[in-house]
Amino acid sequence: MKAVKVENLTKKFGEFTAVDNISFDIEEGEIFGLLGPNGAGKTTTISMLATMAKATAGKAVINGYDMKTSQDGVRKSIGIVFQDQSLDEELTARENMDFHGRLYRIPKEVREERIEELLRLVGLFERKDDLVKTFSGGMRRRLEIARGLLHRPKVLFLDEPTLGLDPQTRNYLWEYIEKLNQDFKISVIITTHYMEEADRLCDRIGIIDKGKIVAMDTPENLKDRIGGDIITVKSPDYREKIKDCGFFWIDRTEFFDGFFTITLSGAEEHLTEIISALIGQGIKITSVSMHKPTLEDVFLHYTGRSIRDEEAGAKDRMRMMHMVRRH
Amino acid sequence: MDVIYTIWLRNVKRYIRSKSRIVGSLGMPVFFLIFLGFGLNSVVTIPGASENYTEFLVPGIVAMSVLFTSIFAGIQIIWDKQFGFLKETLVAPVSRFEIMLGQTFGGATTAIIQGGIILVLSLFIGLSFPGLTGSLIAAGFMILIGIAFTALGIAIASRMEDMNGFQLIMSFLVFPLFGLSGAMFPISSLPPLFKTLTLFDPLTYGVEGVRYGLTGASQIDPVISLAVLFSFSVVMIMLGGYLFKAVKV
Ligand SMILES: Nc1ncnc2c1ncn2[C@@H]1O[C@H](COP(=O)(O)OP(=O)(O)O)[C@@H](O)[C@H]1O
Ligand SMILES: [Mg+2]
Numbered sequence: 001m002k003a004v005k006v007e008n009l010t011k012k013f014g015e016f017t018a019v020d021n022i023s024f025d026i027e028e029g030e031i032f033g034l035l036g037p038n039g040a041g042k043t044t045t046i047s048m049l050a051t052m053a054k055a056t057a058g059k060a061v062i063n064g065y066d067m068k069t070s071q072d073g074v075r076k077s078i079g080i081v082f083q084d085q086s087l088d089e090e091l092t093a094r095e096n097m098d099f100h101g102r103l104y105r106i107p108k109e110v111r112e113e114r115i116e117e118l119l120r121l122v123g124l125f126e127r128k129d130d131l132v133k134t135f136s137g138g139m140r141r142r143l144e145i146a147r148g149l150l151h152r153p154k155v156l157f158l159d160e161p162t163l164g165l166d167p168q169t170r171n172y173l174w175e176y177i178e179k180l181n182q183d184f185k186i187s188v189i190i191t192t193h194y195m196e197e198a199d200r201l202c203d204r205i206g207i208i209d210k211g212k213i214v215a216m217d218t219p220e221n222l223k224d225r226i227g228g229d230i231i232t233v234k235s236p237d238y239r240e241k242i243k244d245c246g247f248f249w250i251d252r253t254e255f256f257d258g259f260f261t262i263t264l265s266g267a268e269e270h271l272t273e274i275i276s277a278l279i280g281q282g283i284k285i286t287s288v289s290m291h292k293p294t295l296e297d298v299f300l301h302y303t304g305r306s307i308r309d310e311e312a313g314a315k316d317r318m319r320m321m322h323m324v325r326r327h
Numbered sequence: 328m329d330v331i332y333t334i335w336l337r338n339v340k341r342y343i344r345s346k347s348r349i350v351g352s353l354g355m356p357v358f359f360l361i362f363l364g365f366g367l368n369s370v371v372t373i374p375g376a377s378e379n380y381t382e383f384l385v386p387g388i389v390a391m392s393v394l395f396t397s398i399f400a401g402i403q404i405i406w407d408k409q410f411g412f413l414k415e416t417l418v419a420p421v422s423r424f425e426i427m428l429g430q431t432f433g434g435a436t437t438a439i440i441q442g443g444i445i446l447v448l449s450l451f452i453g454l455s456f457p458g459l460t461g462s463l464i465a466a467g468f469m470i471l472i473g474i475a476f477t478a479l480g481i482a483i484a485s486r487m488e489d490m491n492g493f494q495l496i497m498s499f500l501v502f503p504l505f506g507l508s509g510a511m512f513p514i515s516s517l518p519p520l521f522k523t524l525t526l527f528d529p530l531t532y533g534v535e536g537v538r539y540g541l542t543g544a545s546q547i548d549p550v551i552s553l554a555v556l557f558s559f560s561v562v563m564i565m566l567g568g569y570l571f572k573a574v575k576v
Binding site for chain 2: 071082103
């Protein structure tokens, strides 16, 4: 049985289509990633799968339960960490866990045992009786993950679990999610706009842009499809001047805003030739870089835009500040 | 049952921890009691009643306390919406009606504690102890007021996005409910038009019921008060349950 089976799922807000006819499957024990920029439709997809939003069209079956006809079955099968925090800050860590355990009707002894075990697992046992409002962002995330696991779900939904966290905490959480996946044999669906995160964690990735899945495969295959090496040339004026370099060993040249990429194999040997040819055409070069394809290149290739981690990072920080201010 | 208890427990815990809120919301009723009670005691006599004005006023202020606390407790789910906690509750495999009931009983409990504190304080400024039966009758009516208006608060909050409308609710719902309820003056001495209005205010029956319990006298038959307030509570729970079902997060 598939852990998750999604067929032609669509969500419209009025005229606007946030999720556009997407389909994918998740195998049992797999970590599946939905990678896409802000506004791509990741959270909307998760909301529908978690029965928190009604799909406009399409079908989803989670752990054998149909999203539409057996809501309770789906809800019992999933654990979820929402994009935005969903803890009660006026309660302690243990009380937040206890609340969850009671809502999911876990008998007292089992509940208390698991709460202790999970709080130890996420390194919060020492702080179990402290109010959540005294916790850092990373601690809160860990607590939310522990809480999501309390009722032993078959599928864990993580919506941007490392959003707004510092790199060290992020790394720690990644290790942790891998460990969970192995120890609990749990299927994980994770959404993210961090390339590195998707690359590192996911067995398979669906790249989502403007509500559509534009490519889906293992990270390795996605990168292999781009092939060879990539030379990125930043230039202010290539558009007017560039002619095809015409070298037969160039697989592909793709043009973007303010830069272009050349895909080829054996970039080290050909770099000087390419640069000479470009200079020969009178093209001003701001910078040249050479790398193996990353998911960033995959995204660029399929959507014509870069995800721009930098800009997204700034937005996250603003959102975090906003959240802090509200508290 | 477990679920209702769980949600009730969370509400009560949060209430007990918010010491400043408890003290803060005692301010106004205590102020009313002391200044109106002492200030007007010697100049106001209630026609056709043996009690003095302070004794007349106490039930009204107790009911006011319960009203304010319970409406506010209901409206608080807007905070849960904004702080995200409501999602955690709604994604669990439990019915929304159970969640709503837990929230209602939790809010009502805090409101009754709040009213109870006022009641005890009143004993120091001239209220004579109403006896066990009287106390139980008053408590019964306080519970019904608490349940009905927490449910009403939840109904309202289910339709609100944020706290911006709060002032509007205070001005056009809570204060009129209080003002028209006969908490501060006997309804029989009102002009007929106003008297009719007070009879449409469900809180009137709460105030009269509490008053019957605490002083043994009321202008509306306590059985009628009980019937009206009980029906109103049931309707509010249904309304709150219905609107809460449609809440989106
Ligand atoms: N409740 C809503 N009403 C209208 N538009 C919405 C709503 N929720 C999300 N959207 C829109 O749907 C798109 C996808 O949003 P979302 O799923 O949150 O993206 P992501 O999680 O990938 O950043 C965005 O353009 C967003 O503005
Ligand atoms: Mg999102």
